[in-house]
Amino acid sequence: MKLAFLGVILAAPAAAIAQTSAAAPAAPVVKAGRMLSSSDGHRLGRIDQLDKGPDGTPVTAELFSDQGVLYVPVSTLSSTNGTSFVTSMTYAQVTNGK
Structure with a gap:
């Protein structure tokens, strides 16, 4: 009986650790003024403003650059x-060949 109880006590912290580590990482908080780079290493510039969806969450990051206004999905x-931040898009995809 004592061994069974000891096994339960030792197993409980392991289960708690497994649940904690299995949780999905929190999404990064995107803010204006943060630096943004493309997936192929080009520096795109600082995020100037965020366009928000109907629920108030950021949907698109806008950057004003020499190529004009660049729109990058926050997703x-x-x-x-x-x-x-780094976007999964390449420089050519972000600039649309501008």
């Missing part, structure tokens, strides 16, 4: 440090 953005 393509990722960040490793939370202060700069």
Whole structure:
């Protein structure tokens, strides 16, 4: 009986750790002023403003550049440090050959 109880006590923290690590990572918080780069390493510039959807969540990041206004879907953005972002799109895709 004591061994069964000990097994339950030891298994509980392992289950809690498994649940915690299985949770999906939080989406990065996209803000105006953050640096944005393309997937092929080109620096696109700083995000000037965010277009929001009906529910208030950011949908599109806008950058004003020499190529004109660039629109990048927020769903393509990722960040490793939370202060700069990378889009999964290439430079050519973002600039549309401008």
